[in-house]
Amino acid sequence: MVSSFNHGQIGDNTPSKIKVTFLYNFTRFIEWPEDYKEGNFIIGVVGDTPLYGELLAMKENMEKDNKTFVTKGNQPISVLKYLSYKALGKCHIVFVSNNCSNQLSSIVEKTTAHHTLLVTEKLDLIENGAGINFVINENKIGFELNRTQLIKKGLSVSNNLSNYATRVI
Numbered sequence: 001m002v003s004s005f006n007h008g009q010i011g012d013n014t015p016s017k018i019k020v021t022f023l024y025n026f027t028r029f030i031e032w033p034e035d036y037k038e039g040n041f042i043i044g045v046v047g048d049t050p051l052y053g054e055l056l057a058m059k060e061n062m063e064k065d066n067k068t069f070v071t072k073g074n075q076p077i078s079v080l081k082y083l084s085y086k087a088l089g090k091c092h093i094v095f096v097s098n099n100c101s102n103q104l105s106s107i108v109e110k111t112t113a114h115h116t117l118l119v120t121e122k123l124d125l126i127e128n129g130a131g132i133n134f135v136i137n138e139n140k141i142g143f144e145l146n147r148t149q150l151i152k153k154g155l156s157v158s159n160n161l162s163n164y165a166t167r168v169i
Contacts, residue, residue: 016050018141019134020058023051023093023119026132027071029161032092033115033154041075042090046082046107047097055079085110093117096130104129115154126169131155135166142166 027041045052056079059069069077082088085100085107094116096107101122108129111118119132126133126144131153133144145165150157162168 014050014054015136015141016054019051019095019121020054022134022141022143023055023095024058026093026117026119026161027077029158030117030150031156031158036092036115037073037075039075040078041071041073041092042078042080044080044082044088044091044094045097046085046088046094046103047100049095049097049099051095051097052079052081090114091116093119095119096121096125098122101125117150117153117155126167137166144169 023043043055045055059077059079062069068074071077080091085103088094088107088110091111091114094107094111096104096118098121100107101120104118104120104125105128107118117131118129119134120126120130121134123133123135126146129149131146131150133146135142135144143165144167145157145162146169147157147162148169
Protein backbone atom coordinates (compact mmCIF):
# COMPACT_ATOMS: atom_id res chain seq x y z
CA MET A 1 0.00 0.00 0.00
CA VAL A 2 1.39 3.39 -1.01
CA SER A 3 0.71 6.18 1.45
CA SER A 4 2.15 9.21 -0.31
CA PHE A 5 2.67 10.48 -3.81
CA ASN A 6 6.01 10.40 -5.51
CA HIS A 7 6.23 11.75 -9.00
CA GLY A 8 7.27 8.57 -10.76
CA GLN A 9 10.56 8.52 -12.60
CA ILE A 10 10.25 6.82 -15.95
CA GLY A 11 12.77 4.02 -16.08
CA ASP A 12 12.51 0.65 -14.37
CA ASN A 13 8.73 0.92 -13.92
CA THR A 14 6.55 1.25 -16.96
CA PRO A 15 4.47 4.42 -17.26
CA SER A 16 1.32 2.32 -16.84
CA LYS A 17 2.50 0.92 -13.50
CA ILE A 18 3.23 4.42 -12.27
CA LYS A 19 -0.17 5.70 -13.41
CA VAL A 20 -1.88 2.78 -11.65
CA THR A 21 -0.14 3.76 -8.42
CA PHE A 22 -1.39 7.30 -8.87
CA LEU A 23 -4.95 6.07 -9.56
CA TYR A 24 -4.88 3.96 -6.43
CA ASN A 25 -3.70 6.94 -4.41
CA PHE A 26 -6.39 9.21 -5.85
CA THR A 27 -8.90 7.01 -3.96
CA ARG A 28 -7.21 8.16 -0.76
CA PHE A 29 -7.12 11.90 -1.46
CA ILE A 30 -10.58 12.40 -2.96
CA GLU A 31 -13.92 11.94 -1.17
CA TRP A 32 -16.99 10.76 -3.03
CA PRO A 33 -20.56 11.50 -1.81
CA GLU A 34 -22.09 9.17 0.79
CA ASP A 35 -24.12 7.18 -1.75
CA TYR A 36 -20.85 6.31 -3.51
CA LYS A 37 -19.29 4.91 -0.32
CA GLU A 38 -21.28 1.68 -0.40
CA GLY A 39 -20.60 -1.41 -2.47
CA ASN A 40 -17.66 -1.76 -4.82
CA PHE A 41 -15.51 1.17 -5.86
CA ILE A 42 -15.52 0.98 -9.64
CA ILE A 43 -12.60 2.03 -11.82
CA GLY A 44 -13.58 1.97 -15.48
CA VAL A 45 -11.03 1.99 -18.29
CA VAL A 46 -12.17 3.20 -21.70
CA GLY A 47 -10.21 1.91 -24.68
CA ASP A 48 -7.09 -0.16 -25.17
CA THR A 49 -4.29 0.57 -22.74
CA PRO A 50 -1.77 -1.47 -20.76
CA LEU A 51 -3.04 0.39 -17.69
CA TYR A 52 -6.01 -2.00 -17.52
CA GLY A 53 -3.72 -5.02 -17.21
CA GLU A 54 -1.59 -3.23 -14.63
CA LEU A 55 -4.69 -2.50 -12.51
CA LEU A 56 -5.61 -6.18 -12.61
CA ALA A 57 -2.01 -7.16 -11.78
CA MET A 58 -1.96 -4.80 -8.79
CA LYS A 59 -5.19 -6.30 -7.51
CA GLU A 60 -3.87 -9.86 -8.00
CA ASN A 61 -0.54 -9.08 -6.30
CA MET A 62 -2.27 -7.55 -3.30
CA GLU A 63 -4.52 -10.58 -2.97
CA LYS A 64 -1.46 -12.89 -3.13
CA ASP A 65 -0.04 -10.93 -0.18
CA ASN A 66 -3.35 -11.43 1.67
CA LYS A 67 -4.20 -7.76 1.24
CA THR A 68 -7.43 -6.49 -0.15
CA PHE A 69 -7.50 -4.07 -3.09
CA VAL A 70 -9.61 -1.44 -1.32
CA THR A 71 -10.05 2.31 -0.98
CA LYS A 72 -9.30 4.19 2.23
CA GLY A 73 -12.95 3.60 3.16
CA ASN A 74 -12.42 -0.15 2.68
CA GLN A 75 -14.56 -0.43 -0.42
CA PRO A 76 -13.38 -3.32 -2.60
CA ILE A 77 -12.10 -2.02 -5.94
CA SER A 78 -13.52 -3.48 -9.14
CA VAL A 79 -11.86 -2.82 -12.48
CA LEU A 80 -14.00 -2.78 -15.62
CA LYS A 81 -12.92 -2.34 -19.23
CA TYR A 82 -15.12 -0.53 -21.71
CA LEU A 83 -14.43 -0.73 -25.43
CA SER A 84 -16.72 2.26 -25.96
CA TYR A 85 -17.90 5.14 -23.80
CA LYS A 86 -21.48 4.18 -24.78
CA ALA A 87 -21.40 1.24 -22.36
CA LEU A 88 -20.26 3.35 -19.39
CA GLY A 89 -22.36 3.12 -16.24
CA LYS A 90 -21.83 4.37 -12.71
CA CYS A 91 -18.09 4.48 -12.02
CA HIS A 92 -16.09 6.27 -9.37
CA ILE A 93 -13.12 6.78 -11.68
CA VAL A 94 -13.00 6.53 -15.46
CA PHE A 95 -9.59 6.41 -17.10
CA VAL A 96 -9.76 7.51 -20.73
CA SER A 97 -6.97 5.92 -22.76
CA ASN A 98 -5.02 8.02 -25.20
CA ASN A 99 -6.65 6.29 -28.17
CA CYS A 100 -10.12 7.32 -26.91
CA SER A 101 -9.23 10.92 -25.99
CA ASN A 102 -11.19 12.22 -28.97
CA GLN A 103 -14.34 10.87 -27.24
CA LEU A 104 -13.84 12.94 -24.06
CA SER A 105 -16.74 15.32 -24.71
CA SER A 106 -19.08 12.33 -25.15
CA ILE A 107 -17.66 10.71 -22.00
CA VAL A 108 -18.18 13.95 -20.05
CA GLU A 109 -21.78 14.04 -21.26
CA LYS A 110 -22.33 10.33 -20.49
CA THR A 111 -21.07 10.78 -16.89
CA THR A 112 -22.81 14.10 -16.18
CA ALA A 113 -25.34 12.51 -13.81
CA HIS A 114 -22.63 10.63 -11.90
CA HIS A 115 -19.95 11.61 -9.38
CA THR A 116 -17.20 10.34 -11.66
CA LEU A 117 -13.58 11.41 -11.67
CA LEU A 118 -12.39 11.50 -15.28
CA VAL A 119 -8.67 10.83 -15.69
CA THR A 120 -6.91 11.36 -19.02
CA GLU A 121 -3.38 11.27 -20.40
CA LYS A 122 -3.31 13.67 -23.32
CA LEU A 123 -2.22 17.30 -23.42
CA ASP A 124 -4.95 19.95 -22.98
CA LEU A 125 -7.70 17.59 -21.81
CA ILE A 126 -7.62 19.11 -18.33
CA GLU A 127 -9.35 22.16 -19.85
CA ASN A 128 -11.93 20.01 -21.64
CA GLY A 129 -13.64 18.07 -18.87
CA ALA A 130 -10.97 15.90 -17.26
CA GLY A 131 -10.60 16.14 -13.50
CA ILE A 132 -7.03 14.83 -13.59
CA ASN A 133 -4.67 14.57 -16.53
CA PHE A 134 -1.35 12.71 -16.51
CA VAL A 135 1.61 14.64 -17.88
CA ILE A 136 5.32 14.00 -18.35
CA ASN A 137 7.71 16.72 -17.21
CA GLU A 138 11.47 16.25 -17.20
CA ASN A 139 11.06 12.51 -17.76
CA LYS A 140 8.74 12.16 -14.75
CA ILE A 141 5.06 11.33 -14.69
CA GLY A 142 2.94 13.78 -12.78
CA PHE A 143 -0.60 15.06 -13.01
CA GLU A 144 -2.62 18.19 -13.52
CA LEU A 145 -5.73 18.79 -11.43
CA ASN A 146 -8.90 20.60 -12.43
CA ARG A 147 -10.27 21.40 -8.97
CA THR A 148 -13.31 23.15 -10.45
CA GLN A 149 -14.26 20.05 -12.45
CA LEU A 150 -13.96 17.79 -9.40
CA ILE A 151 -16.11 20.09 -7.28
CA LYS A 152 -18.65 20.26 -10.12
CA LYS A 153 -18.81 16.42 -9.96
CA GLY A 154 -19.51 16.57 -6.20
CA LEU A 155 -16.07 15.32 -5.20
CA SER A 156 -14.10 16.74 -2.27
CA VAL A 157 -10.41 17.17 -2.97
CA SER A 158 -7.74 17.08 -0.27
CA ASN A 159 -5.42 20.07 -0.29
CA ASN A 160 -2.59 17.55 -0.16
CA LEU A 161 -3.58 16.28 -3.60
CA SER A 162 -3.37 19.80 -4.98
CA ASN A 163 0.13 20.13 -3.52
CA TYR A 164 1.28 17.09 -5.52
CA ALA A 165 -0.17 18.32 -8.82
CA THR A 166 2.14 19.88 -11.38
CA ARG A 167 -0.64 22.37 -12.20
CA VAL A 168 -4.01 23.19 -10.64
CA ILE A 169 -6.77 25.00 -12.49
